[in-house]
Amino acid sequence: MTEGQHLQIILRLGDDALVLGQRLSAWCGHGPVLEEDIALSNTALDLIGQARNFYTLAAAREDQGRDEDQLAFFRTDKEFQNHLLLEQPNGHFGDTIVRQFFFSAFALERCAFLSRQLVDAEVAGIAAKAVKELQYHWEHAAQWIVRLGDGTTESHEKVQASIDHLWSYTGEFFNADEVDAAGAEAGLLPNLAVMRKAWNARVEACLAQATLTCPEDGWMQRGGKQGIHSEHLSYMLAEMQVLPRTYPDATW
Amino acid sequence: MVTVAQRIERVWTMVRTVHDPELPYLTVEEMGMVRGVTMRDNQIVVSLTPTYSGCPATDVISEDVENAVRSVEPEAQVEVVLSPAWTTDWILPSAYEKMREHGIAPPEGQSADRAFLTGQGKVIPCPFCKSKDTSMVSAFGSTACKALFKCNACLEPFEHFKCI
Numbered sequence: 339m340t341e342g343q344h345l346q347i348i349l350r351l352g353d354d355a356l357v358l359g360q361r362l363s364a365w366c367g368h369g370p371v372l373e374e375d376i377a378l379s380n381t382a383l384d385l386i387g388q389a390r391n392f393y394t395l396a397a398a399r400e401d402q403g404r405d406e407d408q409l410a411f412f413r414t415d416k417e418f419q420n421h422l423l424l425e426q427p428n429g430h431f432g433d434t435i436v437r438q439f440f441f442s443a444f445a446l447e448r449c450a451f452l453s454r455q456l457v458d459a460e461v462a463g464i465a466a467k468a469v470k471e472l473q474y475h476w477e478h479a480a481q482w483i484v485r486l487g488d489g490t491t492e493s494h495e496k497v498q499a500s501i502d503h504l505w506s507y508t509g510e511f512f513n514a515d516e517v518d519a520a521g522a523e524a525g526l527l528p529n530l531a532v533m534r535k536a537w538n539a540r541v542e543a544c545l546a547q548a549t550l551t552c553p554e555d556g557w558m559q560r561g562g563k564q565g566i567h568s569e570h571l572s573y574m575l576a577e578m579q580v581l582p583r584t585y586p587d588a589t590w
Numbered sequence: 591m592v593t594v595a596q597r598i599e600r601v602w603t604m605v606r607t608v609h610d611p612e613l614p615y616l617t618v619e620e621m622g623m624v625r626g627v628t629m630r631d632n633q634i635v636v637s638l639t640p641t642y643s644g645c646p647a648t649d650v651i652s653e654d655v656e657n658a659v660r661s662v663e664p665e666a667q668v669e670v671v672l673s674p675a676w677t678t679d680w681i682l683p684s685a686y687e688k689m690r691e692h693g694i695a696p697p698e699g700q701s702a703d704r705a706f707l708t709g710q711g712k713v714i715p716c717p718f719c720k721s722k723d724t725s726m727v728s729a730f731g732s733t734a735c736k737a738l739f740k741c742n743a744c745l746e747p748f749e750h751f752k753c754i
Contacts, residue, residue: 387644463673
């Protein structure tokens with residue numbers, strides 16, 4: 339693992355957390371019930387906090403005079419290396435929950451590994467904090483999957499459609515590129531083939547309980563980790579970045 | 591001549607005056623957020639550990655601690671330490687009764703127990719009427735560190751400080 343790859347791994351962890359955190363924050367004030375509004379906003383807050391920790395670490399390591407804000411607000415869409423699933427629009431509540439369900443199952447497994455590895459103590463520290471938060475996110479999403487899947491005919495049909503639609507974005511989690519391979523080789527990142535088994539077991543058990551069908555793999559989307567995104571990310575970043583880009587010296 | 595131990599004690603005295611902005615009846619020391627006050631390269635360093643990654647109070651707390659200690663140590667630095675991760679086990683016993691007085695059910699037991707994480711399989715007594723007949727409304731509350739509960743006996747809603 340080169341120094342550049344090591345840095346890229348930390349940035350990717352930050353990008354995943356920031357993009358999903360930004361998406362979820364758009365639910366604030368729009369949740370179907372007050373408790374859900376609070377839950378999704380809390381989840382967003384946790385993720386943005388995790389992103390800040392990873393970006394602050396990445397900025398210190400690259401030592402280019404950038405800080406967390408510059409990494410969040412002054413990089414272009416092609417410089418973001420988050421998984422494509424996370425930038426997908428919020429859609430309806432079921433879409434948001436399915437996105438959260440797929441990601442939390444992955445993030446929880448990944449983060450547990452990161453908190454235990456001995457290659458990078460600072461990453462382990464951030465992960466040890468994050469893993470406790472991700473456990474809550476997973477529980478929350480999994481409980482909703484069961485409630486919606488095993489709920490009314492309408493809720494079942496809608497959430498099954500969300501699952502079928504978003505499934506093609508889950509393959510990317512386990513599609514190791516050079517950076518993933520180097521990270522796994524060095525012991526910083528988990529082996530993605532092993533992760534896939536753990537993820538499948540988690541997801542399938544919950545879907546079965548929810549009386550939902552786990553789709554077959556078909557064409558699986560990829561490219562996010564290489565900076566090739568769906569069009570949705572650019573619009574999201576435009577909204578997220580407009581203020582600091584317009585007034586770069588603004589402080590509050 | 592003031593000794594290093596005296597300087598550190600003086601800083602501790604000031605650190606103890608800082609309160610958590612979201613739980614103003616508790617100090618940051620009672621919250622278990624102060625990891626230590628040390629002397630490093632002839633400079634006093636106060637180490638703080640945030641409760642949650644995204645807790646918006648963390649920045650304010652760092653500033654408050656910095657302002658408080660600089661009245662006695664103008665060069666003092668505040669650093670944020672993420673590892674080991676903060677746990678509710680670090681909350682001082684004195685904080686528990688204060689939480690109850692303010693209508694918040696304190697964390698129950700050791701955070702390591704998986705059952706406490708989601709508030710399931712564990713009785714959280716109502717901080718108002720002490721009834722054990724309570725239920726969780728939502729695992730997420732008004733701040734990152736709290737969950738929403740209701741008491742089935744006195745019907746009052748209350749918050750529970752989550753165990754992490």
